Amino acid sequence: MREVSVYEPSKEISQIDKFPYKTLFTSSDESGLWGVKNNTCKQVYFDTVNSYAGKDHLHIKWNASKCNYIGIGLKWANYKVKNLSPIIPSAAIELRVRVDSGFLSKIPMFFILEDYAGKQCRANVNYLNLEGGKIDAEWRRIRIPLQAFNYEKRKVNMSNIKELRLEFQRKGDLHIDNIIIVPHEHNYKKTKNKFVKVLETYPIRIGAGKEYWWGINTKHSSSPKFGDSFKYESVVFDLEVAKKDQWNTFGFSPYKWMHTDVSSIYTTSAITFKIKANELPKLQTILFAYKGEKRRLQITLNENNFVHKENGIHEAVLPLKSLMGHNEFRWDSLKEIRFKVLEGSDFEIGDFQLIEFRGNPKKPNEWRGI
Amino acid sequence: MERNLNLFFCLIFLLTCSITAQSQVNKVEVIKNSYGNFELQRNGKPYYIKGAGAKDHFDLLVKSGANSIRIWSTNNKELLDSAHKHNLTVTLGLHVRPERSGMDYDDEYAVKGQIEYLKNEVLKYKDHPALLVWGIGNEVDLRYSNFKVWETIEILAKFIKEVDPNHPTMTVIAGIDPSKAYYIKKYCPSVDILGLNVYGSIENAGANLRKYNWNKPYIVSEWGVNGPFEAKKTSWKAKVEPPNGLKAEQRLRRYQELIEKDKELCLGSYCFLWGQKQESTATWHGMFLSNGNPTEAVDVMQYCWTGEWPQSRAPSIKNISLENTGWRKDHTLAPSTQATLKIEYLKYNNEEIIVEYVLFPEAFSEKIGGDIQKSPDPINLEIVEQSNNELIFKSPEEKGAYRIFAFVKNKKNQSSVANIPFLVE
Numbered sequence: 001m002r003e004v005s006v007y008e009p010s011k012e013i014s015q016i017d018k019f020p021y022k023t024l025f026t027s028s029d030e031s032g033l034w035g036v037k038n039n040t041c042k043q044v045y046f047d048t049v050n051s052y053a054g055k056d057h058l059h060i061k062w063n064a065s066k067c068n069y070i071g072i073g074l075k076w077a078n079y080k081v082k083n084l085s086p087i088i089p090s091a092a093i094e095l096r097v098r099v100d101s102g103f104l105s106k107i108p109m110f111f112i113l114e115d116y117a118g119k120q121c122r123a124n125v126n127y128l129n130l131e132g133g134k135i136d137a138e139w140r141r142i143r144i145p146l147q148a149f150n151y152e153k154r155k156v157n158m159s160n161i162k163e164l165r166l167e168f169q170r171k172g173d174l175h176i177d178n179i180i181i182v183p184h185e186h187n188y189k190k191t192k193n194k195f196v197k198v199l200e201t202y203p204i205r206i207g208a209g210k211e212y213w214w215g216i217n218t219k220h221s222s223s224p225k226f227g228d229s230f231k232y233e234s235v236v237f238d239l240e241v242a243k244k245d246q247w248n249t250f251g252f253s254p255y256k257w258m259h260t261d262v263s264s265i266y267t268t269s270a271i272t273f274k275i276k277a278n279e280l281p282k283l284q285t286i287l288f289a290y291k292g293e294k295r296r297l298q299i300t301l302n303e304n305n306f307v308h309k310e311n312g313i314h315e316a317v318l319p320l321k322s323l324m325g326h327n328e329f330r331w332d333s334l335k336e337i338r339f340k341v342l343e344g345s346d347f348e349i350g351d352f353q354l355i356e357f358r359g360n361p362k363k364p365n366e367w368r369g370i
Numbered sequence: 371m372e373r374n375l376n377l378f379f380c381l382i383f384l385l386t387c388s389i390t391a392q393s394q395v396n397k398v399e400v401i402k403n404s405y406g407n408f409e410l411q412r413n414g415k416p417y418y419i420k421g422a423g424a425k426d427h428f429d430l431l432v433k434s435g436a437n438s439i440r441i442w443s444t445n446n447k448e449l450l451d452s453a454h455k456h457n458l459t460v461t462l463g464l465h466v467r468p469e470r471s472g473m474d475y476d477d478e479y480a481v482k483g484q485i486e487y488l489k490n491e492v493l494k495y496k497d498h499p500a501l502l503v504w505g506i507g508n509e510v511d512l513r514y515s516n517f518k519v520w521e522t523i524e525i526l527a528k529f530i531k532e533v534d535p536n537h538p539t540m541t542v543i544a545g546i547d548p549s550k551a552y553y554i555k556k557y558c559p560s561v562d563i564l565g566l567n568v569y570g571s572i573e574n575a576g577a578n579l580r581k582y583n584w585n586k587p588y589i590v591s592e593w594g595v596n597g598p599f600e601a602k603k604t605s606w607k608a609k610v611e612p613p614n615g616l617k618a619e620q621r622l623r624r625y626q627e628l629i630e631k632d633k634e635l636c637l638g639s640y641c642f643l644w645g646q647k648q649e650s651t652a653t654w655h656g657m658f659l660s661n662g663n664p665t666e667a668v669d670v671m672q673y674c675w676t677g678e679w680p681q682s683r684a685p686s687i688k689n690i691s692l693e694n695t696g697w698r699k700d701h702t703l704a705p706s707t708q709a710t711l712k713i714e715y716l717k718y719n720n721e722e723i724i725v726e727y728v729l730f731p732e733a734f735s736e737k738i739g740g741d742i743q744k745s746p747d748p749i750n751l752e753i754v755e756q757s758n759n760e761l762i763f764k765s766p767e768e769k770g771a772y773r774i775f776a777f778v779k780n781k782k783n784q785s786s787v788a789n790i791p792f793l794v795e
Contacts (some may be wrong), residue, residue, distance in 0.1 A: 081551045105487065108446070122472075126483035133490060148479055150472075188479035211556075214548040220580045247581060257549045268502065290549075291515060333515070335549060 015086040016183045020246020021077040024093070024164060024179040027054025031179075032075030041067035042168070047175065052096040052139045057177035062168045071112075071167040074179065080081065080115065082161040083147060092129070092143040092184030093164070096177045103136035108169040111144050113151065116160045121151040122167075122320065139177065144369065145186040163322060174251070197255040199262050204354040206271070206337070207233055207252035215250030224250055227348045229276050237281070237341060251286075251338035259290055262320075263332040270319040270357035276312055276351060281344025285318060287337055292330035297323040307365045322361035372445065389528045395497045396459075397536045400562050400587055400637070408587035410538075412459070415717045419638025420675045421461070423592060424447060425645055434668060435675030440591060440640040440654075442508050444491040450500045455604040458503035461540070461565075461591070461640065462495060465486045466507035466522060468514065475518040485522060489529050497601030503592065503680035504530055504537055506563055509544040520557035525676045527560035542591045545571045551582035555563070570600040572624055578630045590629055590639035594667075595620050598650035606771050606793050608732050613697065613788035615688035615715065618666045625674040641671055645669060648745040650735065651773065653787045660745070663783040667738045685723055686785030689714040690776060701792040703765040704741040708754055711761040713776045713788060720780040727751060727761050732771035732791055769794050 025031040028046040036044040043061045051057040062070045076082065084091075093111065107125055114120045127133060129143040151158050166176075207213065210226060210233060218225050223246050229237035239246050254260040262269060273282070286298040299322065307315045320326060339349065359367025396413055403416070410417045417644035421438035424431055425446075431439070439458050441449055443465040453460050467473035467484060474480055495501060506526050510519045527539040533746060542565030543550055554561060564586060568575045572593050579588060597619040601609040603753040612620075620643070629639045646656035653659065657667035673679050690713050692701045703709050717723055729751040735743045749772070752764035764774060770792055779785040 105490065126479060127487035127490075128479065128483040133487075145479070150474070186479070188482065190474070190478065191476045193476060193516050193518070212552065214551070214582045217580055217583055249550060249581075253552075254547065257517075257552045360643070 002335060014090070014183070016091050016099060016181070019087050019091070020086075021080065021082050022181040024074045024076050024181070025058065025095075025176075026178055026180075028049070028058075029057050030054065031048040032078055033058075033072055034075065035072035039067075041065075042070050044072065050098075052176075052177035054177070057175055059175050060168065061173045063171045064169050065171070069167070070169070071165050074164045074166070076161075076163050079162060084113075084158045084161050087181070088146045088158060090183055090185070091181055092145040093179065093188070094141060094143050094182045094184075095179040096139040097142055098134050098137055098139050098175045099135055099173065100175075103134045105134050107135060107172060107174065109172070109174070110167040110169070111149075112165040112167055113149055113156060113158075114162050114165060115157040116162050117157060119154055119156045120165075121149040121154040121156040123148040123150070135174070143182070143184055145184050147188075148185045176356075179369070193259075195258045197258045197260050198264075199255065199260060199354065200265060202265075202269075202354065202356040205232060205352070206254040206354055207352045209233075209256065212256055213250065213252040215247055217247075221245070221247040223247070227350060229348050230274055230350040232351050234274075234348050236348045237345065239341065239345040248341040249338065251336050253336055254334055254354075256324055257335075259332065260334040262334055265354075265356075266320045266326070266331040268356055268358055269354050270317050271352065272315060272317050272355050273352045274309075275306075275314045275316060276349075277314065277344070277347030278312060279344065279347075280306060280314060281347050281349075282342040283344075283349075284340040284342055285337070286340065287320075287323065287329070288335040289330040290333040290335045292328070292333065294325055294328040295330075295335075297325055297329055299323050304363050304365055317355075317357065317364040317367075319357045319361040319364050322364070371786060394499050394538050395500055396501070398502055398538060400538050405597055405633070406633045408548050408637060410503075412588075413749045416763050417459075417502075417638075419461075419589060419640070421638060421640040422644035422657075422671070423640050423642045427644060427662075427664070428452060430664065430668065431644055432456050432458065432603065434672035436638070436644075436671070438502055438638070439644070440505065442505070444495060444599065447474075447495075449497050450495065454498070454500035457754065458500065460498075460500045461503040461505050461506055461589070462498075462501055463505040463542075464491060464526060465511050466519070466526070468507075468510045468512060469516055471515050475516045475522065481518075481522060481578055484703060485525055488526055492526070492530055492533060496530075496537070501537050503563065503589070504534075504539045506539060506561070508532075508542045508565075509567060510541075511550055512544040517553050517557075520553050523554075524558045524560055527558060531560050540565045540589060540591070540675050542567060546575060546578050548582045548584060551579070551584045556583070562586065564588040567592035567642075569594060569597040572628055576628065576635070579635065584635075587635050589637050590640040593629070594642045594655055598654055599731065601650075602698065604793070606732075606791075607734065608771055608773065608791035608793075609654075610698060610791065611651055611654055613687045613690050613713075614653070614665055614667070614786040615686035615788075618670045618686060621667060621670045622674065623702055630674075641667075644668075644671075648733065648743045648746060650733065650743075651789060652745055653775070659686075659785055659787065661778070663779060663785040665785050665787065669784070682780065682782055682784065683718040683720075684782070685715050685720055685778045685780060685786050687713055687715040687776065687778060687786045687788040690788040690790055692774070692792060697788065697790050701790055703792055703794050705765060705794050707765050708762055708765045709765055709792075711763065711774060711790065713759055713778070715759075715778050715786060722781055723758060724779050724781075725756075725758050726777045726779075727753070727756070727763070728774065729763075729766070730773050730776045732773050734771070765792075 044058040045058045046056040048056045058363045131141040224235045227234040414600040424439040440461040540563035599608040733746045754762040773791045774791040
């Protein structure tokens with residue numbers, strides 16, 4: 001006889017056990033469906049031969065070449081509200097599928113959960129949960145983990161689910177049976193985009209690392225080349241007038257070709273750099289973003305951008321707010337800073353930084369903060 | 371009896387030879403030749419790719435001098451078999467889902483599922499005798515924001531290196547920029563070749579690769595005329611398509627002056643598209659019409675690949691105008707009014723030319739890249755009078771955006787086409 005403590009808790013019932021609506025489809029008379037009317041793009045049959053469960057199963061043939069949408073809906077417990085939230089971590093939609101002949105390793109079929117606000121999230125068949133890695137004449141098991149639905153992105157209320165839809169694309173012929181909710185362990189994570197760098201604290205060195213620069217390749221063009229007059233990266237231009245094919249443009253990523261996010265500081269920021277030259281070159285500066293409608297901002301620098309320093313070293317200041325169209329630019333996804341030499345041939349440019357700037361964007365050289 | 375036995379052994383021998391030839395794996399590799407240029411070699415011999423993005427018309431492709439096709443996915447083994455029968459090699463695409471199709475590269479489950487599926491596809495096709503190069507992904511960089519996709523490309527390229535030492539790996543991008551060059555160099559060391567889909571941007575592609583410090587070979591994996599995404603739009607946002615004759619000239623120049631000339635890094639090219647598809651219009655990229663008729667672009671490619679024009683050439687529409695206003699301008703017509711469409715074309719050596727005009731509703735689409743677009747159906751064109759160079763027609767009664775096409779063809783159905791979008795208001 002087992003010794004039992006007076007206070008031993010009762011065995012806990014799992015969330016999936018508590019979930020009452022585990023059956024979505026077993027046969028046509030027990031499960032409500034819509035969208036089963038035949039048309040030129042879709043033929044739906046309830047075949048009674050070789051079913052997996054119940055008296056019949058779903059057989060659908062489709063060809064989407066002339067239709068925008070092909071789908072069928074499962075009323076799932078006659079449209080009762082389904083609260084899937086507690087079972088998301090531990091459950092999957094399971095179904096059996098087969099074809100009449102041959103085999104497929106991919107099928108253009110999507111699963112859509114719709115909530116009572118009409119919002120939809122979707123998932124597709126993943127090779128990892130396709131039994132045997134193929135669909136053939138045997139009934140094969142497919143599982144769609146609830147976590148695989150993009151409900152967070154689509155803001156679907158998983159506590160208030162109305163129905164499941166099956167959507168079909170391109171062309172196919174498939175037998176489907178026994179759509180049920182089953183316990184399922186889903187051991188995969190969703191990570192965050194690691195290719196984002198937020199820059200917030202001045203002064204910020206930009207373009208650190210020669211591997212993030214382009215336009216400098218002495219195998220193909222003797223100028224420009226990397227210089228060494230400044231503390232950080234610099235480029236030396238020695239454009240001989242006779243050599244027409246010399247490159248006159250270079251660029252770099254602010255930070256390792258990541259999405260550089262300066263959105264919180266751009267209104268009070270300026271790009272600063274040094275130029276070593278007897279005569280200032282005429283330069284065009286172009287900024288690129290990875291995203292957005294407006295992906296390019298450009299400006300030709302003028303004398304107001306330069307503060308004369310000693311020994312032929314000039315310091316340039318380019319307030320980001322002085323760039324026309326800066327309001328429409330995605331400053332959270334800065335991609336590249338590029339320079340084109342419009343005039344001038346013998347100079348070195350480098351020491352690029354982002355500094356705090358709170359002066360008049362049109363007259364940066366008059367700001368005392370520099 | 372002895373004679374029958376000999377016959378039997380002969381048959382067995384022939385059958386064995388045939389099976390061996392069918393299943394022979396061809397060794398393909400990238401080397402640097404004695405000039406210091408990159409070179410593709412197939413079974414130890416130089417193999418310059420004269421290719422097309424193609425799924426059919428293989429007989430004409432071979433007759434025109436091509437040696438290879440590019441296909442974008444592994445869902446049709448028959449294409450490889452058919453290419454092999456035609457003595458064509460295949461750059462075989464592994465369809466890596468682009469982010470723009472909803473793929474989330476931060477979702478481990480989706481990423482791993484895709485990788486395992488594609489590894490299985492590699493194992494299926496790695497010994498196919500037509501296989502030339504693996505194309506891992508097509509334009510995964512188009513409007514992407516998650517650079518993690520390059521990790522998937524590398525995992526697949528590395529896997530191919532492990533299981534298939536006979537075929538080089540390539541990833542195909544939608545034009546080059548410095549960030550893509552950096553990411554592929556850094557994250558995809560197992561990628562041997564860069565595939566460039568370049569239309570308008572082919573003009574600077576070779577120079578830009580060098581500026582971006584790309585130091586491996588490349589294949590121009592898609593090229594042709596400037597795409598709809600690069601075209602001028604009318605005020606009602608219809609894309610303006612140049613007549614076939616101008617597009618043919620553009621193709622010829624690009625092949626001769628840009629592709630062929632880059633001996634150092636370029637391993638060859640695949641013109642786009644040896645077939646037909648809807649991309650803004652039904653005639654933009656396709657070198658064939660929807661009824662299967664070849665256009666003059668086919669003649670141009672034969673000249674590019676062999677140095678000789680075909681004996682029978684397609685006519686060539688050089689200009690089209692509506693109400694005496696050229697195809698580059700906006701055209702507006704009132705409802706149910708007469709309008710005159712004129713075309714200018716070269717007949718070449720054709721005695722007889724057949725001209726047809728067809729009217730379509732404008733096919734606006736927000737789709738990009740190679741994403742599938744639906745073709746509109748033609749609508750009734752009320753012809754008032756028609757000659758070989760001129761059509762007088764009645765504009766539709768219903769207001770809206772339309773596009774009128776002029777088709778000219780010779781007796782062999784070699785064709786040329788031009789169109790003008792117009793607005794009825």
